[in-house]
Amino acid sequence: MQSFLKTGKLSKAEAVKTSVSQEKSKEKPKKPTPWVEKYRPRTVDDVVEQKEIVAVLKQCLSGADLPHLLFYGPPGTGKTSTIIAAARQLFGDMFRERILELNASDDRGIQVIRDKVKSFAQLTASAVRPDGKPCPPFKIVILDEADSMTHAAQAALRRTIEKETKTTRFCLICNYVSCIIPPLTSRCTKFRFKPLGEKMVRTRLELICKEEKVSCDQDALDLIVETSGGDLRRAITCLQSCARLKAGESIIREDILEVTGIIPDETIDNVLVACQGYDYKEIENCVNRILLEAHSASQVLEQLHDRIVGDLTTSDTAKSLISEKIAICNFRLLEGSSEFVQLTDLFCSMAKIYKTAKSN
Structure with a gap:
């Protein structure tokens, strides 16, 4: 500052400081990205639990020819991530130019297949990258949610x-x-993606908690793993939602229940006690409480089915009759029926089934 007052110019050191501060001010803050995308596998080796397809893709990366592929299995098991990671390794920086990805949000009628997919497939591809390294002389068309x-x-x-x-x-x-259709499946090499094991999902969640500096109780982690059902994408999304909800505080079991919409065990217990006691007034109160707490009727049916099937004190005949009634109510709910009516019908039918089973 003194040099500026004397000469009207900044000294070299001050000029450097000013330029550095201006560069820092120009730097844009990093945009937050979903953890599902942030921790998506970047290479084939990062894909877990799918040994067969990883072995095949490794052979292709080492020089073998790549067949047409058909990946099928539950959501969140790494089907799309696997083929994109393989394309990234095959084509390097130009992998975006070599793949055409279409999913259910795109129009994929017969006209799109005839025009867009056919025109992309007819383009020729060189066997050399821009950096001079060799690469396969073909392109990849990814049709997600092809069913x-x-x-x-x-x-x-x-x-x-x-x-x-x-x-x-x-x-x-x-x-x-x-x-x-069978003519398509016969032209592709089929690979089934299995649901991820609980141990693998837990390991991945613990890694993300460590990287993101998120504190999560063991009970909460257990509940995330249990409710995900082998769907790693669902588990990571739930963890991120809870982390944003708590804003630095430790994540507990109640937070997971709030975010995932899982119905507390006490609510299911109260329903079973009311049905087994043939208490129709209490059944009505249970239905009202479920709806007032904004629980999903479909979630009630799912958890109730799991509880009844695993109950050793209920006879097989009663289990089959209740399961059949749950299926009917679930169908009616999907058709737009009233949640109050269907839950009341189901619980009253369960009380009648329990009473009949006890009398026999």
Whole structure:
């Protein structure tokens, strides 16, 4: 400052400080990213629990030819992440140019298959990257959630797969392989993605807690692992939602129940006690409490089914009758029926079944 007053110019040291401060002010803060994307596998080796497909893709990365692929299995098991990680390793920085990804949010009728997919498949691909390294001379078309494609679109895709095999590989991803027409499944190498084991999900969640500096009780982690059902994406999303909700505080079991919509065990216990005691007034009170607390009727049916099937004191005949009634009520709920009416009907029917089973 003194030099500026004397000469009207800043000294070199002050000029450097000013430029550094200006550069820091220009730096934009990093945008928060979903943890699901942040911790998505970057290489094939990062994919867990899917040994067969990892072994095949490793052979392809080492020089073997890549077949057409069909990945199927429950959601959140790494189907899309696996093929994108393989494409990143195969093509390097240009992998975005070499893949065409379409999912259920895109229009994938027969016209899209004939135009967009066919025109992309007909493009030729070089066997050399821009940096001079060799790469496979083909492209990859990823059709996510292929089980929602129409049969006409799948039939049109069949001919495209046959004609463009020299320049394009297709990867179909779906939850239910039975929804894919046989001519397509016969042209692809099928791999089933299994639900992730509880130990693997827990290990991944503990790693994320350590990296993000999130404090989470063991009971809360156990509940996340239990409710995820092998769906790692669901588990990570739940953990991030709880971390944002607590804002630095330790995550406890009640927070997981609040975020996931899981119904407390006490509520299910009260329903079973009322049904087994043939107390229709208490049954009505249980239904009112469930609806006042804004619990999902579908979640009630799911947890009630799991509890009854695992109950050793209930006869097999009673279990089958109650399960059948739960299925009927679930169908009616999906058709738009009243939650109050269906829950009341189910609980009263359960009371009648328990009373009949006891008299026999």
